[in-house]
Amino acid sequence: MAVTNAGCDLTYCRMRGIMSVLTAFIKERKMGLNDFIQKLVSSPHICQHAAVESFLKIDENQNEEMEAELGSNSLCFRPRSSLAEESQIKPCDFDYLKIIGKGSFGKVLLARHKETAQYYAVKVLQKKMIMKKKEHKHIMAERSVLMKNIKHPFLVGLHFSFQTTDKLYFVLDYVNGGELFYHLQRERVFLEPRARFYAAEIASALGYLHSLHIVYRDLKPENILLDSQGHIVLTDFGLCKEGLEADATTSTFCGTPEYLAPEVLQKQAYDRTVDWWCLGSVLYEMLYGLPPFYSRNTAEMYNNILHKALVLKPNVSNAGRELLEGLLHKDRTQRLGVKDDFMELKVHAFFSPINWDDLMARKIIPPFVPSVSGPTDLRHFDPEFTHLPVSASLCNGESFAVTSSMREAAGAFPGFSYGPGHDTFM
Secondary structure (H helix, E strand, O other): OHHHHHHHHHHHHHHHHHHHHHHHHHHHHHHHHHHHHHHHHOOHHHHOOHHHHHHHHHHHHHHHHHHHHHHHHHHHHOOOOOEHHHOOOOHHHEEEEEEEEEOOOEEEEEEEEOOOOOEEEEEEEEHHHHHHOOOHHHHHHHHHHHHHOOOOOOEOOEEEEEEOOOEEEEEEEOOOOOEHHHHHHHHOOOOHHHHHHHHHHHHHHHHHHHHOOEEOOOOOHHHEEEOOOOOEEEOOOOOOEEOOOOOOOEOOOOOOHHHOOHHHHOOOOEOOHHHHHHHHHHHHHHHHOOOOOOOOOHHHHHHHHHHOOOOOOOOOOHHHHHHHHHHOOOOHHHOOOOOOOHHHHHOOHHHOOOOHHHHHOOOOOOOOOOOOOOOOOOOOOOHHHHOOOOOOHHHHOOOOOOOHHHHHHHOOOOOOOEOOOOOOOO
């Protein structure tokens, strides 16, 4: 009996090994075929050739027959990818009009959906760069957070996400009132009522994220946009930490130097109050023109954050100075928001002019409305970006040469694709 069991175990192990090799082989070949088909489909004059039409039809019929034969066991033999051609939306569904932003992994473009004529901001990221810098988890975290943020008026909304062999696409709300950073640079400081309005909408968004056990961790004027009506839209969720409940902590060192909380700098455990420190830093910058402990010398700035006392000039109300002192307390256990989170801010005297129900309903008239003539008005975007040429490869598919690093990156984002009214495509 023992010998028989050993024989069965050996046979089972060998079969698993063979299936693993076959699965990897089929996946690799399929990616190459998908790439080839996508190239054909993106070239209409080639598609019209009778032989190509026949090939595409055969491939379609074979896929249907294979799925019918394999039935519910098809996942064991024909691994699915969540590439664009299996999603309900693909790169060529959009006209890419202008580059409106640029980052480490790709670009953000103004795009118009061909069928609906709706305008979106499409964030296009290079998989190879993400894998090279080991940022895969941050990108998937961003997608996960975006999926949860569709119900809040001051958080950017995700409409679709999809992928090709070498790129990831986030299709987001298009917001063209400019970054808060852009307006703050132009005006140097904001009057207190305007700063209060922005701080209230930001606090509302952060409080909502915290209610979902998400800590934002990267609040700064560059990540705060204004829409065409003048309301706040918080964007870029790449550094968010999910699953952090009220009394939980984390310790990953991340953020932007000017806005880092002392506990993060000291590489100590920190909690959601790190976001209230960042809000205090942004509010201080709105009222005084620079972050609270700023220095051109980064080492000196870090020393200021850790040890220098907060300097509050008298051009701000007593309630404003009191709020800043509470938010910018170096000891997180004494910081405003440590007990009841957003509720502590809502009842603070600085926000007494704010009707929070009206704020959430976007009934409060913004103190500043960006001058925007329409969706293609890009005056509030940096010309450094908008003057760049838009690459044709965004819609024409990938190149024929599929490298080993591309193959590795291609399958690294399972479940990335998303469309409204549907679960993930994978």
